[in-house]
Amino acid sequence: MHxxxxxxDVVRDVSGERLAAAAGIGAGIPVxxxxxxxxxxxxxxxxxxxxxxGLRRTPTPTGGADSPARLIARLQELADELRAQHPHLAPAAxxxxxxxxxxxxxxxxxxxxxxxxxxxxxxxxxEDAFDLPVAFDHDVRxxxxxxxxxxxxxxxxDAVVLIIGTGIAGTLLFDGxxxxxxxxxxxxxxxxxxxxxxxxxxxxxxxxxxxAGAIARxxxxxxxxxxxxxxxxxxxxxxxxxxxxxxxxxxxxxxxxSAAQLTAVIAPEAIVIGGGLxxxxxxxxxxxxxxxxxxxxxxxxxxxxxxxxLGNAGILGSALIARALVExxx
Amino acid sequence: MHxxxxxxDVVRDVSGERLAAAAGIGAGIPVxxxxxxxxxxxxxxxxxxxxxxGLRRTPTPTGGADSPARLIARLQELADELRAQHPHLAPAAxxxxxxxxxxxxxxxxxxxxxxxxxxxxxxxxxEDAFDLPVAFDHDVRxxxxxxxxxxxxxxxxDAVVLIIGTGIAGTLLFDGxxxxxxxxxxxxxxxxxxxxxxxxxxxxxxxxxxxAGAIARxxxxxxxxxxxxxxxxxxxxxxxxxxxxxxxxxxxxxxxxSAAQLTAVIAPEAIVIGGGLxxxxxxxxxxxxxxxxxxxxxxxxxxxxxxxxLGNAGILGSALIARALVExxx
Numbered sequence: 266m267h268x269x270x271x272x273x274d275v276v277r278d279v280s281g282e283r284l285a286a287a288a289g290i291g292a293g294i295p296v297x298x299x300x301x302x303x304x305x306x307x308x309x310x311x312x313x314x315x316x317x318x319g320l321r322r323t324p325t326p327t328g329g330a331d332s333p334a335r336l337i338a339r340l341q342e343l344a345d346e347l348r349a350q351h352p353h354l355a356p357a358a359x360x361x362x363x364x365x366x367x368x369x370x371x372x373x374x375x376x377x378x379x380x381x382x383x384x385x386x387x388x389x390x391x392e393d394a395f396d397l398p399v400a401f402d403h404d405v406r407x408x409x410x411x412x413x414x415x416x417x418x419x420x421x422x423d424a425v426v427l428i429i430g431t432g433i434a435g436t437l438l439f440d441g442x443x444x445x446x447x448x449x450x451x452x453x454x455x456x457x458x459x460x461x462x463x464x465x466x467x468x469x470x471x472x473x474x475x476x477a478g479a480i481a482r483x484x485x486x487x488x489x490x491x492x493x494x495x496x497x498x499x500x501x502x503x504x505x506x507x508x509x510x511x512x513x514x515x516x517x518x519x520x521x522x523s524a525a526q527l528t529a530v531i532a533p534e535a536i537v538i539g540g541g542l543x544x545x546x547x548x549x550x551x552x553x554x555x556x557x558x559x560x561x562x563x564x565x566x567x568x569x570x571x572x573x574x575l576g577n578a579g580i581l582g583s584a585l586i587a588r589a590l591v592e593x594x595x
Numbered sequence: 596m597h598x599x600x601x602x603x604d605v606v607r608d609v610s611g612e613r614l615a616a617a618a619g620i621g622a623g624i625p626v627x628x629x630x631x632x633x634x635x636x637x638x639x640x641x642x643x644x645x646x647x648x649g650l651r652r653t654p655t656p657t658g659g660a661d662s663p664a665r666l667i668a669r670l671q672e673l674a675d676e677l678r679a680q681h682p683h684l685a686p687a688a689x690x691x692x693x694x695x696x697x698x699x700x701x702x703x704x705x706x707x708x709x710x711x712x713x714x715x716x717x718x719x720x721x722e723d724a725f726d727l728p729v730a731f732d733h734d735v736r737x738x739x740x741x742x743x744x745x746x747x748x749x750x751x752x753d754a755v756v757l758i759i760g761t762g763i764a765g766t767l768l769f770d771g772x773x774x775x776x777x778x779x780x781x782x783x784x785x786x787x788x789x790x791x792x793x794x795x796x797x798x799x800x801x802x803x804x805x806x807a808g809a810i811a812r813x814x815x816x817x818x819x820x821x822x823x824x825x826x827x828x829x830x831x832x833x834x835x836x837x838x839x840x841x842x843x844x845x846x847x848x849x850x851x852x853s854a855a856q857l858t859a860v861i862a863p864e865a866i867v868i869g870g871g872l873x874x875x876x877x878x879x880x881x882x883x884x885x886x887x888x889x890x891x892x893x894x895x896x897x898x899x900x901x902x903x904x905l906g907n908a909g910i911l912g913s914a915l916i917a918r919a920l921v922e923x924x925x
Contacts, residue, residue: 449862466892562796
């Protein structure tokens, strides 16, 4: 339901390896942060300067009936290793973000098909395990909030953050805070704009035509050749390949239509775009702006700006919510 | 930009006549309320029981360079007449709502093409004229808020109110309050969902295919005969007229697509529909629900409910904001 973006360059190391240093989160209390994904967990300590130390990625334990307990046990091991390596750092809180349907207020992982849980009381389990206050939230929403606090959305109080990768995940920020509607808001990837089939069961979803995954798949279907991701399709389109040009043109039109609807209905000051597709740069941002202006009239055209935190938005956000929990800033 | 709905039955009296009694707003301080439209002004005193007394409709002074001053002078005359007729009633605040682009915080009518003003300091002018606190806001937003406080949206904190009449006006209610984004949010009538031309200059606007006005116009264009409004087109569709059936079917599909997008993106608990088209009853609400369910998958389907205050929503909302200003409830 909340598709994840391809891992960007900055964190493409293999399991268990140290990752390139994440951008800092600024001075404050030291915290321990986890970003739990369907295939791996990112973990790090953040020191009083806000620098991530020991940032690394390790596999997520496979699902099953006891998956919440096994996940928490694994997080404890990771924490023990981090604490052993950095004995001078005493975290005062823990950040824990997970995918799927999340009830952040109740501290419950309501459902995750990848991780195999249903109504898992993850915050309570983590609080017991760490004996520390635990900030718990949804991964994509937290990453979007990090973009607001220290990334591409920081100049805007009202923004939409779109992560366009394998799928398309959206987060609405109103007055600088994620708007969730009980976890149902922001499904821009599964907002219908046409009539093509979508694996989710609905028709005409944006994600099925404009995600990086869909662009690569649609080019492969039309050409009979599997491209090296959407970025090759975009490069082929620029060099005159007609099939690639059509696939990319249709993706841009779909994104522009969706952006036009967001503009008319919720009128964000900015649409912040991250994920693999955002690396297309001007080929994406300039084209999208031109098509958006062309579609609308009296509306207030939002700024279209790239996300800045890339694959680190989740772990940085996890650290930020841990800090905010103790410092009461959120 | 914010089209008004056709005047519903309950207030169809001609200029200067008393109107049928509006629903009450409940007990509280007495207030004086105005709902200023492009062609007429509704005015009333509300007593301590919340009942409108002296509710009537009179023509709006025609526009021009001095239109704000002339409007305020006219409101003063209306207030004097009301006070003379009801000397026992001493209003403690004034509600004033106007169409166009409104900066409610600054108390300024930013622009109204019908009323001929630009950056008119209406709240300050009214405060000087009445020597009372003046609550000032946008007409459609205030009417939608009234639906939340005492009308069809009162069971819902997160709702979209759609007034479908000559045009389509939308208001977003988040946590029970209108979300405005500086006055740009809620333009659901001018959110693009296709490629047909719209008089606003954009392409594919919902209003150009699914408003009551568009339904009547499109039937007239296709059949060569002018119908008695959308309601005749809907009746003709039910009785087997093929042109009417196609026009109505296309309007329903467009409304369902737009509702599906609202559901995916902002996930309201309810979509509250008012204006002339809402009187179609089951032909609208049941059909729309079926098409909305058909378009979506995992999404949380909102309740589709009729607005209850009809043409009185504006004057009731005006009285409610006047009360809230003094009682600090908003």
